[in-house]
Amino acid sequence: KNEVEQSPQNLTAQEGEFITINCSYSVGISALHWLQQHPGGGIVSLFMLSSGKKKHGRLIATINIQEKHSSLHITASHPRDSAVYICADVRRDMRFGAGTRLTVKP
Amino acid sequence: NAGVTQTPKFRILKIGQSMTLQCAQDMNHNYMYWYRQDPGMGLKLIYYSVGAGITDKGEVPNGYNVSRSTTEDFPLRLELAAPSQTSVYFCASSKQGESYEQYFGPGTRLTVT
Numbered sequence: 001k002n003e004v005e006q007s008p009q010n011l012t013a014q015e016g017e018f019i020t021i022n023c024s025y026s027v028g029i030s031a032l033h034w035l036q037q038h039p040g041g042g043i044v045s046l047f048m049l050s051s052g053k054k055k056h057g058r059l060i061a062t063i064n065i066q067e068k069h070s071s072l073h074i075t076a077s078h079p080r081d082s083a084v085y086i087c088a089d090v091r092r093d094m095r096f097g098a099g100t101r102l103t104v105k106p
Numbered sequence: 107n108a109g110v111t112q113t114p115k116f117r118i119l120k121i122g123q124s125m126t127l128q129c130a131q132d133m134n135h136n137y138m139y140w141y142r143q144d145p146g147m148g149l150k151l152i153y154y155s156v157g158a159g160i161t162d163k164g165e166v167p168n169g170y171n172v173s174r175s176t177t178e179d180f181p182l183r184l185e186l187a188a189p190s191q192t193s194v195y196f197c198a199s200s201k202q203g204e205s206y207e208q209y210f211g212p213g214t215r216l217t218v219t
Contacts, residue, residue: 043210096148
């Protein structure tokens with residue numbers, strides 16, 4: 001069983017919709033990493049957070065350490081947000097979720 | 107800055123061949139990582155390094171070796187390629203440790219036939 005679980009696996013939305021991607025982990029961690037993998041394969045870091053909430057443009061990430069749960073929200077989604085979103089628990093031997101494939105249709 | 111660079115971009119190997127995947131970063135980052143990503147699966151950590159001369163195993167180290175003789179370079183060696191090593195390999199680096207964001211290279215797509 002993967003120690004980091006993401007849901008949903010796949011998500012299709014219409015442009016403008018509010019998106020939520022969830023991440024749950026089973027082992028206590030100090031921080032969680034959200035990544036975005038573009039259709040071409042490149043990976044970029046979105047957020048690193050250990051408590052509360054962080055916001056960058058239309059992206060918001062929240063984490064609840066006690067409940068071992070984090071969410072990534074996208075407001076006013078756009079087709080260019082189409083990508084795979086990956087969460088990872090942050091420790092020396094990082095463990096990654098399988099990713100959520102988001103498709104935003106115009 | 108070029109960031110994290112990886113070579114080659116693509117490679118096809120025959121079973122039993124060996125090769126080295128190159129990774130370099132010019133951001134003076136102490137930490138470097140090698141991951142593999144199988145189709146439909148999450149990234150898995152192969153090896154990591156916290157500084158020159160120091161390396162440690164990740165989740166899936168079998169069949170691979172690494173070295174870190176300089177801060178900039180972190181090559182990954184496959185000694186006897188097997189079909190199970192067909193994957194996309196990503197190198198990443200971070201300034202300090204696990205609480206710092208990681209910067210990823212563009213990846214190397216390896217096929218072993």
